[in-house]
Amino acid sequence: MPTRLDYGSWPSLISAADVAAGTKPLGGADFLESTVIIQQARPEQGGRITLWQVDLHSGEPLRELVPEPFNVRSRVHEYGGASWILVDRPQPQIIFANFTDQRLYALGLDGGPPRALTPDSLQDTNPLLRFAELVPGITDGQILAIMEDNTDEPVRRIVSIPLDGSAATNPEFITKLTPAARFVAAPRLSPNREKLCWISWDHPNMPWDGTELHLASVTAHGLDRIGTIAGGSDVSVMQPEWLDDRRLVFISDESGWWNPQVFDLDTGRGHQLVDMTAEFAGPLWQAGSTWYLVESSRSLLMSYGTGLTGLARVSADGGELQPLELPYTRIRPLQLRGSQLLAATSSMRDGEEITLIDLDTLHARSMARAIEHLPPADELPEVEELRCLNADGQEVHALLYRPHNNGYAGPDGALPPYITMVHGGPTAQAAATLTASVAYYTSRGIGVVDVNYGGSSGYGREYRNRLRGQWGVVDVQDTVAVIDALIARGIADPERIGIEGGSAGGWTVLCALTFSDRFRAGISRYGVSDLVSLVSDTHDFESRYMFSLVGPYPEAAELYAQRAPINHLEKLDCPVLVLQGDEDKVVPPAQSEVVVNELARRGIPHAYILFEGEQHGFRKEANIVRALESSLAFYAQVFGFAAGVAELELA
Numbered sequence: 001m002p003t004r005l006d007y008g009s010w011p012s013l014i015s016a017a018d019v020a021a022g023t024k025p026l027g028g029a030d031f032l033e034s035t036v037i038i039q040q041a042r043p044e045q046g047g048r049i050t051l052w053q054v055d056l057h058s059g060e061p062l063r064e065l066v067p068e069p070f071n072v073r074s075r076v077h078e079y080g081g082a083s084w085i086l087v088d089r090p091q092p093q094i095i096f097a098n099f100t101d102q103r104l105y106a107l108g109l110d111g112g113p114p115r116a117l118t119p120d121s122l123q124d125t126n127p128l129l130r131f132a133e134l135v136p137g138i139t140d141g142q143i144l145a146i147m148e149d150n151t152d153e154p155v156r157r158i159v160s161i162p163l164d165g166s167a168a169t170n171p172e173f174i175t176k177l178t179p180a181a182r183f184v185a186a187p188r189l190s191p192n193r194e195k196l197c198w199i200s201w202d203h204p205n206m207p208w209d210g211t212e213l214h215l216a217s218v219t220a221h222g223l224d225r226i227g228t229i230a231g232g233s234d235v236s237v238m239q240p241e242w243l244d245d246r247r248l249v250f251i252s253d254e255s256g257w258w259n260p261q262v263f264d265l266d267t268g269r270g271h272q273l274v275d276m277t278a279e280f281a282g283p284l285w286q287a288g289s290t291w292y293l294v295e296s297s298r299s300l301l302m303s304y305g306t307g308l309t310g311l312a313r314v315s316a317d318g319g320e321l322q323p324l325e326l327p328y329t330r331i332r333p334l335q336l337r338g339s340q341l342l343a344a345t346s347s348m349r350d351g352e353e354i355t356l357i358d359l360d361t362l363h364a365r366s367m368a369r370a371i372e373h374l375p376p377a378d379e380l381p382e383v384e385e386l387r388c389l390n391a392d393g394q395e396v397h398a399l400l401y402r403p404h405n406n407g408y409a410g411p412d413g414a415l416p417p418y419i420t421m422v423h424g425g426p427t428a429q430a431a432a433t434l435t436a437s438v439a440y441y442t443s444r445g446i447g448v449v450d451v452n453y454g455g456s457s458g459y460g461r462e463y464r465n466r467l468r469g470q471w472g473v474v475d476v477q478d479t480v481a482v483i484d485a486l487i488a489r490g491i492a493d494p495e496r497i498g499i500e501g502g503s504a505g506g507w508t509v510l511c512a513l514t515f516s517d518r519f520r521a522g523i524s525r526y527g528v529s530d531l532v533s534l535v536s537d538t539h540d541f542e543s544r545y546m547f548s549l550v551g552p553y554p555e556a557a558e559l560y561a562q563r564a565p566i567n568h569l570e571k572l573d574c575p576v577l578v579l580q581g582d583e584d585k586v587v588p589p590a591q592s593e594v595v596v597n598e599l600a601r602r603g604i605p606h607a608y609i610l611f612e613g614e615q616h617g618f619r620k621e622a623n624i625v626r627a628l629e630s631s632l633a634f635y636a637q638v639f640g641f642a643a644g645v646a647e648l649e650l651a
Contacts, residue, residue: 002406002407002408002409003407003408003409004408004409004410004411004412005408005409005410005411005445006410006411006414006445006641006642007403007410007411007414007415007416007417007445007446007493007641008416008417008444008445008446008635008636008639008641008642008643009444009445009641009642009643009644010403010405010408010443010444010445011405011408011644012379012405012440012443012444013375013376013379013443014375014376014379014436014439014440014443016440016624016625016626016628016629016632016645017625018373018375018436019436019437019440019624019625019628020043020621020622020624020625020628021043021044021372021621022371022372022373022436023043023370023371023372023436023624024040024041024042024043024370024372025040025041025352025370026038026039026040026041026344026352026353026354026368026370027039027040027041027049027083028082028084028334029334029335029342029344029354029367029368030086030334030335030342031056031335031337031340031342032053032086032092032109034055034056034057035053035054035055035056035062036053036054036055036056036342036354036356036367037051037052037053037054037065037086037094038051038052038054038354038367038368039051039072039084040052040368041619043619043620043621043624044621045068046613046619046620047618047619047620048068048069048071049071049072049073049083049099050064050065050066050070050071050072051064051065051066051072051084051094051096052064052065052368053065054367054368056356056367059365059366059367059368065094065107065109066094066096066107066114067113067114069100070096070098070105070114071098071099071100072084072096072097072098072099073097073098073099074097074099074102074130074131074132074287075099075102075127075130076130076131076132076133076146076148076156076287077132077148077183077286077287077539077540077541078539078541078585078586078616079285079286079287079541080097080132080286080287081132081133081285081286081287081288081289082132082133082134082286082287082288082289083096083097083132083134084096084097084134085134085135085136085143087136087143087163089140090140090141090163091108092108092109093106093107093108093109093163094106094107094109095107095117095134095143095163096114096134097130097131097132097134098114100127101120101121101122101127102121102127102129102130102131103116103117103118103119103120103121103127103129103131103168104116104117104118104131104134104145104161105117106163106165115165115168116165116168117161117162117163117165117167117168118131118161118167118168118171118174119167119168119169119170119171126150127150128149128150128151129147129148129149129150129151129171130147130148130150131145131146131147131148131161132145132146132148132287132288133145133146133185133186133187133287133288135187135188135189136189137160137161137189138160138189138193138218141162141163141164142160142161142162142163143160143161143163144158144159144160144161144177144187144189144196145158145159145161145187146158146159146184146185146187146287147159147174147176154182154540155180155181155182156180156181156182156183156184157176157177157178157179157180157181157184158177158178158184158187158196158198159174159175159176159177160174160175160177161174161175175222177196177222177223178196178198178200178214178216178223178226179226181200181201181202182200182201182202182203182540183200183201183202183207183541184198184199184200185198185199185200185207185211185284185287185288186198186199186238186239186240186288188240188241188242189218189242190242190245191242191244191245192245193218194217194218194245195215195216195217195218195242195245195265196215196216196218196223197213197214197215197216197229197240197242197248198213198214198240199211199212199213199214199231199237199238199240200212200214203543203544203547204544204545204547204548204552205233205544205548206283206427206542206545206548207236207238207283207284208236208253208283208284208427208457208464209233209234209236209548210231210232210233210234210235210236211231211235211236211237211238212228212230212231212232212237213228213229213230213231213237213240213250213263214226214227214228214229215227215228215229215248215265229248229263229268229270230250230252230261230263230270231252235252235253235254236252236253236258236461237250237251237252238250238251238252238258238281238284238289238291239251239281239289239290239291239292241292241293241294242294243262243294243297243316244297245265246264246265246266247262247263247264247265247297247316248262248263248265249261249262249263249273249292249294249300249316250263251280251281251291251292252272253460253461254272255272255275256460256461256462257276257277257278257279257280257460257461258279258280258281258282259272259273259274259275259276259278259280260272260273260274260280260292260300260302260314260319261273262316272319273314273316273319274314274319274321275319276304276321277306277460278304278305278306279304279305279306279309279457279458279459279460280292280302280303280304282429282457282458283425283427283428283457285425285427285428290332290333290334291303291332292333293333293334293335293336293341295313295336296316297316298315298316298317299313299314299315299316300313300314300316301313301314301333301336301341301359302314302321302333303330303331303332303333304321305330305458306397306458306459307385307397307399307432307452307458307459308329308330308385308432309329309330309331309332310323310324310326310328310331311323311324311326311328311331311333311343312324324359324362325362326345326357326362326364327347327364328345328346328347328355329346329347329348329383329431329432329433330345330346330431330432330433331343331344331345331346332344332345334354339358339359339360340356340357340358340359341356341357341358341359342354342355342356342357342367343355343357345364346431346432346433346434347433347434348380348381348382348383348432348433348434349374349377349380349434350366350369350371350374350434351369351370351371351374351433351434351435351436352369352370352371352433353366353367353368353369353370354366354367354368355367371434371436375436375439375443378405378406378407379404379405379406379439379443380404380434380439380443381401381402381403381404381438381439381442381443381448382401382402382404383399383400383401383432384399384400384401384402385397385398385399385400385432386398386399386400386449386482386485388481388482388484388485389481390454390477390478390481391477391481392477394454394466396451396452396453396454396478396481396482397451397452397456397458397459398430398449398450398451398452398482399430399432399449399450399452400447400448400449400486400491401438401442401447401448401449401450402416402442402447402491403416403442403444403445403446403447404442404443405442405443405444405445408445410445414493415490415491415492415493416445416446416447416492416493416496417446417447417492417493417496417497417498417635417639417641418446418447418448418449418483418486418491418492418493418496418497418498419441419446419447419448419449419498419499419500419635420449420451420479420482420483420497420498420499420500420512420519421438421448421449421450421451421499421500421501421505422451422453422475422479422499422500422501422505422506422508422509422512423450423451423452423456423501423504423505424501424502424503424504424505424506425455425456425457425503425504425505426453426455426456426467426471426475426504426505426507426508426549427455427456427457427464427467428456428457428504429452429456429457429458430450430451430452430456437628438450440628440632441632444632444643445641446635447491447492449482449483449486449492451478451479451482453467453474453475453478453479453508454466454467454470454474454475454478455467455470455471455474455475467549468548468549469548469549469550469551470549471507471546471549471550471563472507472508472511472515472550472563472564472565473563475508475511476508476511476512476515476516479499479508479512480512480516480518483497483518483519484518494518495520496520496639497518497519497520498519498520498521498522498523498635498638498639499512499513499519499521499522499523500522500523500524500525500631501523501524501525501527502524502525502526502527502617503525503526503527503528503586503587503616503617504527504528505525505527506524506525506526506527506528506529506587507527507528507529507565509522509523509524509527510522510524510527510528510529510565510566510572510595511563511565513565513572513574513576514565514568514569514571514572515565515568515571519574520574520638520639521574521575521576521577521634521635521638521639522574522575522576522577523576523577523578523579523631523634524576524577524578524579524592524595525579525580525618525627526579526580526581526584526586526587526591526592526616526617527578527587527591527592527595528587528591529564529565529566529591529592529594529595530564530566530591530594531546531550531553531560531563531564532553532557532560532561532564533588533590533591533594534546534587534591535553535560537588537590538585538586538587538588539585539586542586546560550563565595566594566595566598569595569598569599569602569604570602572599572604573604574604574638575604575605575606575634575637575638575650576595576599576604576605576606577606577607577608577609577630577631577634577648578592578595578596578606578607578608578609579609579611579618579627579630579631580592580593580608580609580610580611581610581611581613581614581615581616581617581618582610582611582612582613582614583613583614583615584614584615584616585615585616586615586616587616589610592608592610593608596608599651600651605650605651606650606651607630607634607648607649607650607651608651609626609627609630611623611626611627629645629646630648632645633645633646633647633648634648634650637650
């Protein structure tokens with residue numbers, strides 16, 4: 001018989017320290033002879049991102065390749081991405097972007113110190129030149145990259161950077177290949193290095209709204225015959241890749257779903273390769289994001305799905321799709337060598353991993369785990385895909401994690417408290433995977449529901465576009481609909497419903513607390529509160545994002561004021577915890593402080609924690625621990641259960 005204890009009070013072996021110390025976010029990976037290079041963040045080193053060399057056969061770490069204090073992280077678009085590459089000519093070396101100065105460095109594999117490849121552009125503490133999405137160059141002595149130039153008005157280009165270090169002291173040695181554009185991404189050279197393609201977009205579009213795919217000829221004097229072959233202001237094109245010298249694959253949502261297409265250079269025409277109600281790509285928040293690999297000139301390895309994703313081999317000739325039966329909730333191919341595939345995988349048992357998969361046998365072996373020490377299996381939740389209808393009769397998607405800890409149950413007749421998680425973006429998606437922070441709650445008897453409200457990616461362009469002009473309305477309506485479904489189905493205690501989210505999710509938290517009465521407590525992590533301030537005080541990448549989510553500014557100034565919860569906090573009457581990084585450039589601290597000041601003025605119970613040295617998201621181990629324990633203590637105090645953590649003082 002299980003021991004019956006109050007929900008929220010179940011003893012758990014999953015501590016906040018375990019979550020923070022044992023969670024090492026993973027990035028890209030590549031083959032190097034009989035080893036694998038894997039990108040991994042180190043919370044115990046302030047979130048520094050480094051590269052490890054791992055034995056291909058045993059999976060044992062051999063050595064850390066990037067020495068302290070170097071931090072392999074780009075700041076292009078502030079979100080970075082694709083910040084390193086392994087090149088094997090003229091000799092094997094790693095090229096990476098360093099976070100502090102945003103210079104590119106070359107690191108030989110002989111253990112010598114990194115040497116700079118690009119000039120020092122620091123102005124105070126702000127690097128004016130930034131680089132990301134490093135790819136092989138036109139010659140063996142070069143690489144291509146996105147270069148972001150913030151000297152005046154921000155512009156981006158695809159540039160060529162010599163590997164001999166000559167550009168480290170003279171920026172004239174950086175060759176500007178493509179015309180200046182507001183945003184560029186995905187530079188790809190044809191196998192014969194005679195053609196270059198890339199995508200671009202401009203304000204007010206975000207890359208999931210509309211991008212253009214460009215094609216040019218490579219000459220000794222630069223690019224020639226630059227043209228646009230796909231995409232537009234209302235068609236989003238992602239990840240072009242070359243099948244061979246005459247055929248180019250890319251992902252387009254022209255059909256309403258991100259599906260693969262093929263462009264033939266000989267005919268100058270393209271056609272849709274696969275037509276499915278499934279997504280073969282996602283939103284381009286980070287430069288260099290990829291969702292498929294070219295296996296050969298006749299086949300592709302492609303991630304596809306909606307709430308859950310699988311891997312399939314797709315014929316490049318006829319588009320036939322052969323699913324590969326693998327035990328993952330999400331999978332994204334990274335690198336291929338022969339029949340050996342390196343993939344980013346997720347599952348409910350092992351969480352996020354870098355996995356080596358033999359495509360002939362489908363035998364899979366973990367090479368690195370984000371969760372270093374897996375929690376006890378009997379304390380891990382299962383995931384359920386939940387669907388319900390909102391007030392307008394539209395379908396809403398969510399992921400449900402019920403309380404679970406073998407040996408424990410709640411009191412007879414009692415229902416558990418539930419935490420509603422709201423993802424950021426808002427053009428993003430809650431993914432089904434083992435998340436230590438979710439298990440931190442569920443193993444203590446607290447349920448979690450992760451909402452993919454209208455506007456989330458993963459369910460087609462129409463679902464994504466439901467948020468256009470409706471941010472603060474549709475996301476709240478859909479979140480409330482999910483909670484109403486949980487209550488109607490007898491799953492959650494209606495008097496103990498919390499809500500939490502970060503960034504854009506923090507906005508939805510504040511809106512839900514202000515404009516609905518379903519929630520008894522809320523946690524905003526670096527959340528948006530004032531749209532006018534966000535428009536005028538955020539970074540370039542998102543500076544026009546509000547135009548599609550709310551309306552053009554200043555023309556829609558009245559609507560901005562109506563939507564912003566900061567202007568209606570007299571309607572908010574439940575406790576709030578606000579967590580914020582003091583170096584956040586995406587959502588500056590002022591966004592949180594204006595909420596805290598108003599809560600204090602009105603005497604609403606609240607707490608405010610400002611984390612020193614944190615940007616947009618918490619990366620330092622001590623801060624992750626404090627944020628988790630403070631969140632649990634906050635819910636314990638509001639919902640009335642014993643949590644076994646230090647009490648959080650509410651003002």
